[in-house]
Amino acid sequence: MKIISYNVNGIRAAISKDFITWLQQANPDVICLQEIKAMEEQVPRLEIEAAGYPYQYYFSAQKKGYSGVAIFCKKEPKNVVFGTGIEHMDFEGRNLRIDFDEVSVMSLYLPSGTNSDRLSYKFQYMDEFQEYITKLKENVPNLVICGDYNICHEAIDIHNPVGNKNTSGFLPVERAWLDGFMKNGFIDSFRHLNKEPHHYSWWSYRANARNNNKGWRIDYCLVNKSLESKIERAYILPNAKHSDHCPVVVELNN
Numbered sequence: 667m668k669i670i671s672y673n674v675n676g677i678r679a680a681i682s683k684d685f686i687t688w689l690q691q692a693n694p695d696v697i698c699l700q701e702i703k704a705m706e707e708q709v710p711r712l713e714i715e716a717a718g719y720p721y722q723y724y725f726s727a728q729k730k731g732y733s734g735v736a737i738f739c740k741k742e743p744k745n746v747v748f749g750t751g752i753e754h755m756d757f758e759g760r761n762l763r764i765d766f767d768e769v770s771v772m773s774l775y776l777p778s779g780t781n782s783d784r785l786s787y788k789f790q791y792m793d794e795f796q797e798y799i800t801k802l803k804e805n806v807p808n809l810v811i812c813g814d815y816n817i818c819h820e821a822i823d824i825h826n827p828v829g830n831k832n833t834s835g836f837l838p839v840e841r842a843w844l845d846g847f848m849k850n851g852f853i854d855s856f857r858h859l860n861k862e863p864h865h866y867s868w869w870s871y872r873a874n875a876r877n878n879n880k881g882w883r884i885d886y887c888l889v890n891k892s893l894e895s896k897i898e899r900a901y902i903l904p905n906a907k908h909s910d911h912c913p914v915v916v917e918l919n920n
Contacts, residue, residue, distance in 0.1 A: 667695045667696065667768075667769065667917070667918045667920055668693070668694045668695050668696075668915065668916075668917045669694060669695065669696045669697075669698070669771060669810060669812060669887060669915065669916050669917070669918070670692060670694040670696070670697045670698070670812075670903075670913045670914070670915050671697075671698045671700070671773070671812035671813055671814075671885055671886070671887055671913065671914050671915075672697060672698070672699055672700070672885075672906075672908075672909070672911065672912075672913040672914075673699070673700040673701050673775070673813075673814040673868070673885060673909060673911035674699050674700070674701060674702060674908060674909050674911075675701050675703070675909040675910055675911060676701065676702070676703040676704070676909075677699060677702040677703065677704050677709060677736070678703070678704055678708065678709070679703075679908075679909075680908035680909055681710065681713075683907070683908045684908075685908045686710075686713055686714060686717050687717075688906060688908065689714070689717050689718075689719070689738075690717040690718060692903070692906075692913070693718070694915070695739060695740050695741065696737065696738070696739045696740075696764070696771050697719075697737070697738050697739075698735070698736075698737050698762075698771065698772070698773030698774075698812040698813060699735060699736040699737070699738070699773060700734075700735050700773060700774070700775035700813050700814045701733060701734065701735075701775055701814065702724070702726065702734040702735065702736050703731050703732060703733070703734060704726065704731070704734065705724075705726050705730065706724040706726065709722075709724065709736075714738060718740060719738035719739065719740060720740075720742075721738065721739045721740070721741070721742050721743065722736065722737075722738050723736060723737045723738075723746050723748070723762060723764065724736045724762075725748045725749060725756075725759045725761070725762040726759045727757070727758045727759035727760075728757055728758075728759070729758070732758070733758045733759050733760060733775060734759040734775075735759055735760060735761065735762045735773040735774070735775050735813070736762065736773065737762055737764055737771065737773050739764060741766070743764035743765055743766055744765055744766060744767065745764070745765035746762075746763070746764050746765075747762070747763040747764075747765070748762055749761055749762070750795075750798050752794055752798065754787075754790075754791075755791060755794070755795070758777075759775075760774065760775045760776070760777070760791075761773070761774055761775075763806075765806065768808060768920050769808045769809075769810060769893065769918065769920070770806045770808060770809045770810070771809075771810045771812060772809065772810070772811045772812065772813070773812055773813055774811050774812065774813030774814070774815070775813055775814050776788070776791065776792070776795070776813065776814065776815045776816050776817070777791050777816065778816045778834065778835065779816070779834030779835070779837075779840075780834065785834055788816070788834070788840075789839070792840075792843050792847075796843075796846075796847060796850070799811070799847075799850075800850065803851060803890065807890060807892050808890055808892050808893055809890045810887060810888070810889050810890070810893070810916065810918075811852065811886075811887075811888045812886070812887045812888075812914075812916075813885065813886070814868075814884060814885050814911065815844060815884055815885070815886055816834075816835055816884050817835055817836075817840045817841060817843070817844045817884060818830075818835060818836045818841070818882050818883055818884055819841060819844050819845065819848075819854065819857075819883075820841070822863045823865075823866075823882065823883035823884075824836055824866075824881075824882050824883070825864075825866065825879070825880040825881055825882070826880070835882060835884060836882075847888075848888065851890055851891050852888040852889065852890060852891065853888065853889045853890075853891055853893075853894055853897070854886055854888060855886075855887045855888070855889045855897050855900035855916040856883075856886065856887070856900045856901070856902065856914060856916075858889075858894075858897060858900060859897065859899070859900045860900065860901070864879060865883060865902055866879065866881025866882055866883045866902075866904070867881070867882070867883050867884060867885035867902055867904075867911055867912055867914055868881055868882045868883075868884050868885065868910060868911045868912075869881040869882075869910060870910070871910055876907075876910075879904075883902075885911055885912075885914045886914065887900065887914055887915070887916035889916060889918070893918060896918040896919050896920065897916065897917075897918060897919075898917045898918060898919040899915070899916070899917040900914075900915065900916045900917070901914075901915050902914050902915070903915065
């Protein structure tokens with residue numbers, strides 16, 4: 667099973683940059699999208715279906731043009747869960763899960779901490795999300811949580827760790843939360859197989875950051891430890907340029 671996670675920063679904008687052709691060529695079994703910034707009726711479902719994805723699930727924010735997640739898959743899942751049941755999370759369209767017999771896949775868009783109010787909200791979200799996942803794993807053990815976590819885990823995951831030590835996304839408290847989240851039963855599939863530096867999934871639009879590879883690795887495919895032996899490949903696709911993020915991939919051998 668090939669799973670891709672991609673913050674498209676507006677699915678309609680990505681489609682205008684030939685995203686659907688790219689999707690057909692990339693050919694994942696499942697793709698998790700974040701920050702779709704659209705309602706389902708604004709997305710060309712038939713074109714996506716023609717590219718090989720008849721099963722499309724959208725969980726948009728109530729605020730138009732904001733946030734939102736989606737999952738497209740080739741095979742029909744046995745169950746689909748929209749949101750977490752936690753109102754403030756679901757209001758912003760940040761969680762969507764599909765269940766197959768062998769594995770469950772979630773698309774997650776964790777808030778950014780762009781200002782003091784949003785940083786406080788991010789901390790609240792992280793705490794409640796941890797509680798939600800801890801309970802969920804009791805009934806859904808083979809879980810892959812793909813998405814934009816808006817946190818760099820280690821210094822190796824950011825181009826300038828010293829200069830960004832006080833920046834949201836690399837704050838010690840955020841990094842400690844992500845570290846604890848992983849230690850509570852998840853594997854960073856990319857780092858599990860790739861130890862080299864200079865691999866990023868997001869670049870600022872400023873100062874030619876992408877061309878200079880001055881980025882952050884804030885997008886992950888976290889795999890439950892129950893699936894550790896199934897992790898076959900994990901990699902990043904920096905040459906896909908439909909967004910300020912790029913896709914991250916994990917391949918599981920079922």
